[in-house]
Amino acid sequence: MSQHRPTGAPGRASVVPALPDLPEATVARLPEYLRALHHLAEQGNDTVSSEGLAAAAGVNSAKLRKDLSHLGSYGTRGVGYDVALLIEQIEFVLGLTQRRAVALVGVGNLGHALAGYAGFASRGFRIVALLDADRERVGEEINGLVVRHIDDLPRIAAEEPIAIGVIATPATAAQSVADQLVAAGVTSILNFAPCVLSVPEGVDVRKVDLAIELQILSFHEHRKASLTALPATPGPGLPSVPIGLTGTGAQEAVAT
Structure with missing residues (x-):
């Protein structure tokens, strides 16, 4: 999806670049960065490191830096990202400069x-x-x-x-x-x-x-429960029971 900044668009035209094609995964993460940035601004932060912003947004810092590089924003070594400018850049990319x-x-x-x-x-x-x-x-x-x-x-x-x-x-x-x-x-x-x-x-x-989101969480709950329910390693001289074998099947395996 190609997007270009229109002539005379509001904001810092000299800083906010014309928009390139963005990967869908990057577009999906930009709102998370924006939410975290607004929270940082409300707390009085003028700058933020890539590690700090990544932690606030719940992603790894390498992925964040790559995402923001698509916007032409690379931060300043030893200083980090300008919070207000990055908010402006992301809001423009997401088309939020108009309600x-x-x-x-x-x-x-x-x-x-x-x-x-x-x-x-x-x-x-x-x-x-x-x-x-x-x-x-x-x-x-x-x-x-x-x-x-x-x-x-x-x-x-x-x-x-x-x-x-x-x-x-x-x-x-x-x-x-x-x-x-x-x-x-x-x-x-x-x-x-x-x-x-x-x-x-x-x-x-x-x-x-x-419902789908709940089903996905149900899978993770099921997986965690299955991991914690794994049988302990048998001690010396004790037979092991195949994973998932219970009841009569388990008794037969032990007898064997």
């Missing part, structure tokens, strides 16, 4: 929580529309916004271009909602519904599936 309009579709339990989350505004986003197909929810006010019917989406998109659509509906409705968002000109979608969306080329979809 992007977001439409949230689906105001059930999850959607209601997302609509009330104050962190979006501080991270460069503003929710401009709350939409739902349930007419009983239409007219409800959440965090200063009135819920409108999904059929109003084309009118809303005509009034204010929507940069990102967030889908927080049941899986059965998600594809239809995605189709409506695409028809309204939305080319970036964040999908919380547990399903795979089919979208045209040029439309970017990010999927957040909490």
Whole structure:
């Protein structure tokens, strides 16, 4: 995905370079660096070493230095990185120099929580529309916004271009909602519904599936439990039991 800094863009034009193609893995880590940098700035830090920033972001320092080199930021030997400048660079790369309009579709339990989350505004986003197909929810006010019917989406998109659509509906409705968002000109979608969306080329979809994340953590819990449950090494003269063999099978192995 090629991006270039437009002429006259805000910021330190002499320092922030035109954007190169960035590896997807690097793009995925930049928000973590930005979060850590904001925290450092709030604590009054003007500079930070690569090791300090890497630790705060939860990555190794070599990977961080390589990621930041894509931005043309190499730090200063013995000093580290300028925190304010690096925040500016990353925010520009991520397109956060303008507050992007977001439409949230689906105001059930999850959607209601997302609509009330104050962190979006501080991270460069503003929710401009709350939409739902349930007419009983239409007219409800959440965090200063009135819920409108999904059929109003084309009118809303005509009034204010929507940069990102967030889908927080049941899986059965998600594809239809995605189709409506695409028809309204939305080319970036964040999908919380547990399903795979089919979208045209040029439309970017990010999927957040909490159940999958829990299943991955379950694997790690299962692995840790299996490691701690390994039998102890038998003492002299005691037969060993093959790993995973229990009950009658274990007794037969010992007898053998």
